[in-house]
Amino acid sequence: xxxxxxxxxxxxxxxxxxxxxxxxxxxxxxxxxxxxxxxxxxxxxxxxxxxxxxxxxxxxxxxxxxxxxxxxxxxxxxxxxxxxxxxxxxxxxxxxxxxxxxxxxxxxxxxxxxxxxxxxxxxxxxxxxxxxxxxxxxxxxxxxxxxxxxxxxxxxxxxxxxxxxxxxxxxxxxxxxxxxxxxxxxxxxxxxxxxxxxxxxxxxxxxxxxxxxxxxxxxxxxxxxxxxxxxxxxxxxxxxxxxxxxxxxxxxxxxxxxxxxxxxxxxxxxxxxxxxxxxxxxxxxxxxxxxxxxxxxxxxxxxxxxxxxxxxxxxxxxxxxxxxxxxxxxxxxxxxxxxxxxxxxxxxxxxxxxxxxxxxxxxxxxxxxxxxxxxxxxxxxxxxxxxxxxxxxxxxxxxxxxxxxxxxxxxxxxxxxxxxxxxxxxxxxxxxxxxxxxxxxxxxxxxxxxxxxxxxxxxxxxxxxxxxxxxxxxxxxxxxxxxxxxxxxxxxxxxxx
Amino acid sequence: xxxxxxxxxxxxxxxxxxxxxxxxxxxxxxxxxxxxxxxxxxxxxxxxxxxxxxxxxxxxxxxxxxxxxxxxxxxxxxxxxxxxxxxxxxxxxxxxxxxxxxxxxxxxxxxxxxxxxxxxxxxxxx
Numbered sequence: 001x002x003x004x005x006x007x008x009x010x011x012x013x014x015x016x017x018x019x020x021x022x023x024x025x026x027x028x029x030x031x032x033x034x035x036x037x038x039x040x041x042x043x044x045x046x047x048x049x050x051x052x053x054x055x056x057x058x059x060x061x062x063x064x065x066x067x068x069x070x071x072x073x074x075x076x077x078x079x080x081x082x083x084x085x086x087x088x089x090x091x092x093x094x095x096x097x098x099x100x101x102x103x104x105x106x107x108x109x110x111x112x113x114x115x116x117x118x119x120x121x122x123x124x125x126x127x128x129x130x131x132x133x134x135x136x137x138x139x140x141x142x143x144x145x146x147x148x149x150x151x152x153x154x155x156x157x158x159x160x161x162x163x164x165x166x167x168x169x170x171x172x173x174x175x176x177x178x179x180x181x182x183x184x185x186x187x188x189x190x191x192x193x194x195x196x197x198x199x200x201x202x203x204x205x206x207x208x209x210x211x212x213x214x215x216x217x218x219x220x221x222x223x224x225x226x227x228x229x230x231x232x233x234x235x236x237x238x239x240x241x242x243x244x245x246x247x248x249x250x251x252x253x254x255x256x257x258x259x260x261x262x263x264x265x266x267x268x269x270x271x272x273x274x275x276x277x278x279x280x281x282x283x284x285x286x287x288x289x290x291x292x293x294x295x296x297x298x299x300x301x302x303x304x305x306x307x308x309x310x311x312x313x314x315x316x317x318x319x320x321x322x323x324x325x326x327x328x329x330x331x332x333x334x335x336x337x338x339x340x341x342x343x344x345x346x347x348x349x350x351x352x353x354x355x356x357x358x359x360x361x362x363x364x365x366x367x368x369x370x371x372x373x374x375x376x377x378x379x380x381x382x383x384x385x386x387x388x389x390x391x392x393x394x395x396x397x398x399x400x401x402x403x404x405x406x407x408x409x410x411x412x413x414x415x416x417x418x419x420x421x422x423x424x425x426x427x428x429x430x431x432x433x434x435x436x437x438x439x440x441x442x443x444x445x446x447x448x449x450x451x452x453x454x455x456x457x458x459x460x461x462x463x464x465x466x467x468x469x470x471x472x473x474x475x476x477x478x479x480x481x482x483x484x485x486x487x488x489x490x491x492x493x494x495x496x497x
Numbered sequence: 498x499x500x501x502x503x504x505x506x507x508x509x510x511x512x513x514x515x516x517x518x519x520x521x522x523x524x525x526x527x528x529x530x531x532x533x534x535x536x537x538x539x540x541x542x543x544x545x546x547x548x549x550x551x552x553x554x555x556x557x558x559x560x561x562x563x564x565x566x567x568x569x570x571x572x573x574x575x576x577x578x579x580x581x582x583x584x585x586x587x588x589x590x591x592x593x594x595x596x597x598x599x600x601x602x603x604x605x606x607x608x609x610x611x612x613x614x615x616x617x618x619x620x621x622x623x
Contacts, residue, residue, distance in 0.1 A: 135585055142592045146599055153603045158623065160606040167600045168525055171538050175545050178589060182549050185582075 006050045007062040007075035010085055011127035011140075014043050018119035025112025033100035036115035040093035040122060047089040047126075051082040055486065061132075069132070070192035076132035080335065080491035084258045085129045087339040088251045090472075091346045092122045094465040095250065099243040101461035102353045107154060107241065114154060118247055121147040125255040134181045134267070135191045137259060141177065141223065144255065145170045148248050152240040162235035169232040173222030180215030183208055184267075193267045200268060209268075213279060216263055224256035226320055227290035230313045237309035238362075242353030245305060249312060250346035254338045257319045261334070264323065265493045284324025288418040290317030295425025299432070304352045305362050307429055308345065311388065314422060315341045321415065322403050330406020331492040332484055337399035339483075340387060340476060344396060347384040347469035351377050354458035354466065370437040373456050376463060378437055380470035385430035387473045390423045395476035402484070510551035517544035529616040531607065535600050542593045546586050553579040 002009070017039030025032045054060060060077040063069060077085075096118060107114045120143065127140035149170065153163035185191055187208055188199040203209055218229070225233040233253075237245050264280075294314025301307035319341070322334025352362065354377050359366050371378045387396030400419060407416035457463055476483065505512065517540055524537025561577040604614065611619045 135588075139588060139592065142596070146592075146595050149596075149599050149603070153599075153606060160603050160610070161619065163603050164531060164600070164607060167596065167603065168534055168538055171542065171596055172522075172525070174592075175542055179545050179548070182545070182552075186552055 003049065003053075005062070006046060006053065007060060007077050007130045008064065009046055010043060010050065010089070010130055011123045013046060014039050014119040014123035014126070018116045018123060021116040021119070022112045029111060032111045032115055036119055037093070037097045037100065039119055040089070040096035043122065043126065044086070044089040044093040047082070047085040050077050051086050051487070053077075054079060054082040070190045070195035073136050074132040074192055074194070075130045076193070077130060078491075079487055080258070080262070081129050083335065083487050083491060084254070084338060085126055087342050088125050088129065088255060089122065091250045091342045091469070092125070092247065094468055095247040095346060095350075096122070098246055098350050098353070098462055098465040101459045102243040102246065102350075102357070103241065107243070110154075114151075117147045117151050118244075121151065121247065121252070125251055128255045128259055132193045133191050134184065134193060134196070134263075138174065138178050138181060141256070141259070142174050144252060145174060145223065148236075148252055151244045151248065152236045154244065155239055155241045157239060158235070159239040159241070162232075162239045166232040166236045169222055169229075173219045173229075175219070176215045176222070177219030180212045180219060183212035183215065187212070193262070196267050197269055213268060217260065217279070217283070220256050220260045220263070221286075224253045224260065224320075225313055225316055226286060227293045227313050227317065230290075230294075233313060234306055234309040237312070237349075238303060238306045242305075242349070242356055246346065246349040246353055249308070249349050250342040253312065253316055254319075254342050257316065257323075257334075257338060260320075261323050261331075265326075265331075269493075280324050280326045282324070284321050284412070284415060287317045287319070287321030287324055288415055290314065290320065291418055291422035292317075292425065295422055295429065298429040299425065301429075302364050303362050304355070304364055304367065304433065305349070307364070307433065308348050308352060311426065311429060312341075312345055314425065315345070315388070318400070318403060318419070318422065321419070322406060325403075325406045325410045325412065325415070327406050327410050328489075328492045329402045329409060332488045333399045333402030333404075333406055335488050335491055336395070336402060336476075336480070336484065340395040340399045340473070343469050343473050343476065344384040344387045347380050347466060347473065348388075350462065350466040350469065351381045351384070354462050357462075358456050358458060364433065364436045367433070367436040373454075374458070375455065376457055377466060380466050381437060382434065383470045383473050385434060387477070388430050389427045393474065393477040395473050395480065398477060398480040398484075510554075511548070514544045514548040514551070517541075517547065531604055531614045531616065531619075535597070535604065538600070539593070539597060542589075542596075546589055546593070549582040549586050549589070553582040555579075 017035060021032055021035060024035060054077055062075040064073045064075060099118060103111070103114060124140045124143035124147065128137055128144065131137050131140060149163050149167045152166055153160050181191070184196060187203055187206065188196055190196055190199065200209065222229045237249050240248065291314050294310050294317060298307050298310035298314060301310060318337050319334045322330045322337065355367060355370060355374065356362050358374060359370060383394060387394035390397045390400040400423060404416055404419050407419060521537045521541030521544060524540065525534050528534055528537065555578050558578040559576055561580045608614060611622050613619055
């Protein structure tokens with residue numbers, strides 16, 4: 001039965017589609033985008049099936065090629081990986097749908113390789129999520145990074161320079177991760193996550209373990225754009241083609257955040273073994289610094305995409321803060337924020353691409369009269385902005401609520417304050433966007449564009465994924481209780497407060 | 498003091514890899530030439546590959562290939578070198594080559610636009 005092979009199918013379906021695209025594109029170029037979007041949708045459906053099966057039958061272990069772990073590579077679908085797979089593949093499928101009409105002149109004539117890279121990115125992110133092997137995770141991490149480098153570099157203007165910076169920093173991150181994996185392997189002789197988790201508690205006081213953890217955290221920190229290791233992120237998001245940013249920004253950093261949580265809790269068992277190392281406290285404070293620094297930098301930007309990029313730095317801070325607090329409500333908040341941030345950042349970058357296509361430019365000033373010309377898009381921006389700030393009933397409110405509960409229960413009033421301040425900073429930068437989109441009026445002596453007469457929404461191919469995410473943000477907010485009590489409650493490791 | 502030196506000398510493979518890593522990192526940070534940054538990046542990655550490979554080496558060790566003649570004489574596992582780091586590094590080298598390829602392709606694109614690999618010249622021409 002094909003569905004017995006769900007864990008490998010998640011990365012394999014988009015991978016096979018990526019390989020099929022170039023020959024298909026050589027015959028009929030018009031088939032490339034439908035095939036890519038179809039493969040994305042199929043992956044999302046498989047992820048939903050996987051989540052349903054995990055909920056019904058518990059954790060799925062899959063031994064690739066029939067080799068028993070720890071010798072063979074093991075794929076694991078548990079509550080956390082199935083949930084993250086749904087979040088990443090769902091938003092990724094919508095981004096693939098959106099990328100067809102959004103892909104501009106820089107992609108024309110090369111659709112097959114463009115969508116091939118996009119599917120390769122999706123496949124490798126899902127590989128990162130389902131794998132139960134540290135070295136396998138490295139390979140998928142690098143496949144994801146290499147396809148992102150190439151996708152960013154498809155842009156014109158300063159995009160290749162941004163891609164180059166991303167390559168150099170990303171390679172350092174991957175190398176440090178590999179070095180950390182090497183240290184763990186030398187200590188234990190195994191690369192299987194579950195096997196490592198059994199062997200590491202005996203070595204908890206080892207200094208080598210501390211070094212290995214440092215390498216792993218810094219390496220993944222670079223990949224997820226954790227402040228101050230975010231140097232590659234703003235330029236890459238700003239100068240990449242809109243279709244690429246809409247794909248990379250919501251999902252790529254989330255998979256790295258997932259890998260960090262997976263390694264800290266499932267491999268190192270930080271909550272059990274490493275209690276004397278102040279690693280988690282450091283991570284929580286790094287997240288807090290990222291929230292404030294990213295928010296302050298976002299307020300200063302006049303380019304919509306750059307503003308959103310710094311907002312990503314700030315929002316990734318929330319996820320890291322939740323991981324660092326390492327108690328049950330904080331982790332639920334962090335995992336819920338992986339889904340919420342993927343959806344709201346996808347929604348905002350979809351809207352930014354649509355606005356750039358219809359209103360002329362990526363600057364905030366170009367958004368003028370957006371509420372008249374693109375009312376549906378503006379509505380989605382408002383929903384996503386409310387979610388970013390954390391206003392009920394949007395999804396963002398609930399993930400921040402759980403984080404706040406976690407900070408209070410963890411006895412960290414300052415971190416709780418930072419979560420609230422982060423919401424205020426988000427309010428300031430998102431209201432700057434809304435002010436330009438909805439409130440700027442025509443004054444006397446103003447020679448700006450006259451109020452437009454007609455609507456000019458983006459094409460349906462761009463509008464449908466945008467609306468889907470806008471409604472999705474509200475849906476996650478309204479149905480957050482079943483998500484938390486049915487899935488995420490089990491995603492946090494056992495033995496936590 | 499001699500103890501410390503002996504300790505350091507016995508683990509010279511680690512010192513070599515750390516030195517190589519730092520050389521690569523220095524080239525990435527200090528050079529304004531993008532091509533030299535790529536070379537530094539490559540040295541950085543190679544250092545990690547050397548680190549992995551050196552951990553599997555053994556004085557007087559043999560290849561972990563078990564043929565009929567070895568079976569006849571019995572296998573001494575302690576004599577065999579660990580093959581796993583080699584297998585891992587084969588994969589890591591493939592990853593490294595792919596990264597290098599993308600980096601060089603991006604550099605070609607940069608050069609076509611700015612006609613230079615020097616960072617300050619490119620910044621002037623932005």
